[in-house]
Amino acid sequence: MLASDEIAKRLREVRERIAQAAKRSARPPDAIRLVLASKTQPPDAIRAAYLAGARDFGENYVQEAASKRAELADLSEATWHFIGHLQSNKTRLAVRIFDIIQTLDTARLADAIARARPSPPMRVLIEVNVGGEASKSGIAADDVESLIAATRDRVEIAGLMTIPPPSESAAAARRYFAELRMLRERLAARSGLALSELSMGMTEDFEVAIEEGATLVRVGRAVFGERPK
Ligand SMILES: *Cc1c(COP(=O)(O)O)cnc(C)c1O
Numbered sequence: 001m002l003a004s005d006e007i008a009k010r011l012r013e014v015r016e017r018i019a020q021a022a023k024r025s026a027r028p029p030d031a032i033r034l035v036l037a038s039k040t041q042p043p044d045a046i047r048a049a050y051l052a053g054a055r056d057f058g059e060n061y062v063q064e065a066a067s068k069r070a071e072l073a074d075l076s077e078a079t080w081h082f083i084g085h086l087q088s089n090k091t092r093l094a095v096r097i098f099d100i101i102q103t104l105d106t107a108r109l110a111d112a113i114a115r116a117r118p119s120p121p122m123r124v125l126i127e128v129n130v131g132g133e134a135s136k137s138g139i140a141a142d143d144v145e146s147l148i149a150a151t152r153d154r155v156e157i158a159g160l161m162t163i164p165p166p167s168e169s170a171a172a173a174r175r176y177f178a179e180l181r182m183l184r185e186r187l188a189a190r191s192g193l194a195l196s197e198l199s200m201g202m203t204e205d206f207e208v209a210i211e212e213g214a215t216l217v218r219v220g221r222a223v224f225g226e227r228p229k
Pocket of ligand 1: 037060083163201203204218219221222
């Protein structure tokens with residue numbers, strides 16, 4: 001892992017870039033929350049970021065997150081986001097250790113989540129596949145409205161999330177981010193839900209995502225360096 005002061009320095013740089021991107025798009029910088037994607041990073045890397053002011057962490061693997069959280073139980077102000085693919089048999093543990101599940105993409109998974117955590121309902125984002133064929137995960141944009149209708153009574157749907165297909169440049173990702181923003185506007189109007197969160201943008205393209213309306217950016221390598229295998 002990188003030295004703690006290097007993590008702190010990189011965190012400051014990313015925050016500054018977030019502030020600049022917010023300014024360019026006439027958005028208040030505090031409308032954007034930085035979620036540090038900490039998968040495969042050791043607990044000490046997370047602790048270093050926390051001590052430097054980070055509060056939101058995103059993990060992809062339930063078991064890994066559970067053992068890290070046990071080691072980091074003293075980080076009382078941390079918010080934990082699940083950003084990986086959730087298997088139904090991990091749902092019970094997931095609803096215990098995460099504050100929000102960003103990757104809901106089937107009614108079946110919503111059922112499992114609601115059974116594991118009937119009340120208060122689990123806070124979730126719907127993961128949308130805005131890249132069509134090229135994206136591996138998420139529900140098709142056309143199917144999100146019916147997923148909302150089928151699950152809104154059982155989970156708290158706070159907004160949308162996407163992982164666009166890999167593109168050669170941040171500029172190429174812009175249209176996917178814009179697509180998610182417009183989908184959110186349509187669905188908020190039609191469902192009457194606020195759907196206030198838009199989770200999009202990673203190390204390579206978070207500034208473009210902010211310009212397109214991201215409220216949550218998920219950044220790993222820009223802060224932690226390359227991931228240990
Ligand atoms: C790993 C991961 C990220 C962060 O990726 P970086 O390129 O390291 O910034 C963001 N979102 C998801 C869903 C991830 O799995």
